[in-house]
Amino acid sequence: MTLCGYNLLWLLKMSTFVLGFGLVLFMFRSVYLHEEFSLHPVLPHPDPVLPRSNPAVQMPKLLPEERLRSLFSYDGIWLFPKNQCHCETKGQGYNFEGAYGQKDLPAVKARRQAEFAHFQRREGLPRPPPLLAPPNLPFGYPVHGVEVMPLHTVPIPGLQFDGPSAPNYKVTLTASLGTLNTLADLPDSVVWGRGQKQLTISTSDRKLLNFILQHVTYTSTVYQHPRVDVVSLTSKSSIAKFPVTIRHPVIPKLYDPGPERKLRDLVTIATKTFLRPHKLMTMLRSVREYYPDLTVIVADDSKEPLKINDSHVEYYSMPFGKGWFAGRNLAISQVTTKYVLWVDDDFLFTNKTKIERLVDVLEKTELDVVGGSVLGNVFQFKLLLEQGENGDCIHRRSGSFQPLDGFPNCVVTSGVVNFFLAHTERLLRVGFDPRLQRVAHSEFFIDGLGSLFVGSCPDVIIGHQAHSREVDLELAALEKTYSKYRANTNAQIQFKLALHYFKNHLQCST
């Protein structure tokens, strides 16, 4: 097969074309398929070596699939690009499609596909296949890293011609999303097309040609979403192509920790409560034992608003029964510090609940979220994604990926307990989906896939209030109502599976 072959593999990986066969088969088909599908055709290039007929005849075999599986697997999952993924659900795991009735499914699939297409269009997906450089190009050029802001101009570094000598040299540059120019002060007879999409340099002086090339500029002419322009550099039959990324930098949102760097200027505690004020009050009292002045934000969707006599507690009353994640999302929306600590309303601060330790971890690493443990329970889990045509496959495994650099007691993972410190700005980017009204936890970490970098430090520990029978009749009644709402009914489970299928474009889990 030719060097273009893998383009198809990529197209497939990027889900633009369904091929109902395995890896090896489309590797052989790819030569013949390439012409139709490559978005960046590589130069026709004489290949003295590789026959275009089935290479398997003269060439050594490829490793057998079982070998590939053993080489490229993680936790027993084969993480190698395929055009389709599968979940071998042995009892556990779900096929998310099953959350919908057979009758509704075709319509649901059509809506899901339409929404996914809109999402991809706005994210600039699927990405085009890789841009391949042929050997022995007479040009020097920038392979990677030329970036320009919309409407700005940048010099294109590293352009150079070093081909055979000739009486006259003609080099043409072509862009599609912007215009080209050169800083060199020369007449149109030498440089033609300044400020246009095609710039042509024509001279007999090779030295002059290179001087001009070294001063070529790219100007973005449209204000737009991030895009990659492929600029081509041509002389006779040689064509070099290189990417120019058009992107507006994301503006920072920094928090001032204040001159004394007090903990209260760095961290806000956030919690959500429902029909169990006694638990909430016990938790708040335990906070005050160790952190007298930290701001605590409480979101409550109980029937009656509470009166909390604490100047550092911000209390928000929500419509009755609005739900668990709606409340969590409300609470974090009000934070004005760099970090936010999530705790449940029935947790209990102890002398092992050292928020400072978690702050230290986020300050010194690149983590977005770091969890502790609840009574020693770390609840770490890894999420591994495989991409597929009809939705991705997600695999959940307990444990962690690797130790955290600089913190031997901490690890990198995908999901943790409900006791974690997070960069407020990062947490808000993912948020807690208010559609999840009742029991929900890992749903948040799945929504954070690709956005949140999560760690876990088990030696920072928070307590949990005992599930004691309430003697007070009123409280007992509340607990009863509470548990009615708390129960994870079958309907709620189906709803969550449907959400993974539609919202997250997943097809199954293990």
Next chain:
Amino acid sequence: MTLCGYNLLWLLKMSTFVLGFGLVLFMFRSVYLHEEFSLHPVLPHPDPVLPRSNPAVQMPKLLPEERLRSLFSYDGIWLFPKNQCHCETKGQGYNFEGAYGQKDLPAVKARRQAEFAHFQRREGLPRPPPLLAPPNLPFGYPVHGVEVMPLHTVPIPGLQFDGPSAPNYKVTLTASLGTLNTLADLPDSVVWGRGQKQLTISTSDRKLLNFILQHVTYTSTVYQHPRVDVVSLTSKSSIAKFPVTIRHPVIPKLYDPGPERKLRDLVTIATKTFLRPHKLMTMLRSVREYYPDLTVIVADDSKEPLKINDSHVEYYSMPFGKGWFAGRNLAISQVTTKYVLWVDDDFLFTNKTKIERLVDVLEKTELDVVGGSVLGNVFQFKLLLEQGENGDCIHRRSGSFQPLDGFPNCVVTSGVVNFFLAHTERLLRVGFDPRLQRVAHSEFFIDGLGSLFVGSCPDVIIGHQAHSREVDLELAALEKTYSKYRANTNAQIQFKLALHYFKNHLQCST
């Protein structure tokens, strides 16, 4: 100067090194400076053409600065990379530093620099300078677009050797963040270092060499933030380098518009109110005239919670005077539809307030936010950013960048009025900073720079309630208290300027 010269220009643009001189000067200094600063040194490469002595002597001049300014300016702003940016504030505009007292400034600057460094570290900034390919490399390789998910494996497309014939060929591939392998089934005598960071191929059969190269794979071995690994391909003195991007795709968060695609399943109205229930009620009544069943989310930080008798209104009571952006952020945190429409509590829906039109625009374009007009006032403004060492310069200009494809009456811009429809998921990513308690508007669009793609369609119009003197004494009293809070005091203005300086890492505006 050599083809390496511009590396420095990039380093400067990427703010890793302060050089107190203009563009032309460092272009000449760059040859001598290059060795110290290039992170991707280009191969030593004989350049028969360009003397390393001051090229200005033998070479044509560069265009004079005034010419560059005219060529590369937008709205009178010179958008060309410089190591420092300036704001010529003719009366208007601000130097944000001025918001702090001279006494505090040194300490503030130190904190700001520390927070900015943490931000950059987590965002992988500044990016390394461009990777430059020298001419006449004997290799085919992927210039751009090879991407792998953490812990996954991908084939590296397009690898090929086409150098001079030799009795024996030895090609070495080297990665730094992952490992290499090949699918070709061959013994260690030919392929050495499988599954390690360095893979060596040694054979006398050129055909076999290329077969192996075409089946080389890259495996990500660490679960981490997005990174770019630079893989090198070596044979004798030739080295090709190409990027492999390690990135976890961001998981989609799609909304199901439902089988009938009702507007109420697509759009939620959000508003914030404070001490003027009469205005709010008038606005709500006007909504119901045209949209009887759309969900309206109301965030209220008045003294007494209101009772609103409307089953489609969700009412949230906040701590008194919590503030304008805190309320806006609360309201959007509760939305469960794909789109959210922002309106102020004193607006008035009319027969020109066609939400469907705005939905149509967001469905058919790549915009994240589209504004209408308030009584015909469009309030469009463009924000242009220049990057600088000590913070960026921001330039605000009224009007728009360009017409919106497919919608001749709409335009692309950076900021609009307080009447806009937004993709809920995108809006939440930016959010309304709860630190902004009082008058604030353009602050939101500045926070959205690089995240939100904004448009404006003036022919979708909402009304505004008249500023009539309230006859009702109670209401008059409320209005009085309200306007006290509403007033944009000098202290509040200073606070906002300080926020731009610290939070957004800006230095000045025009």
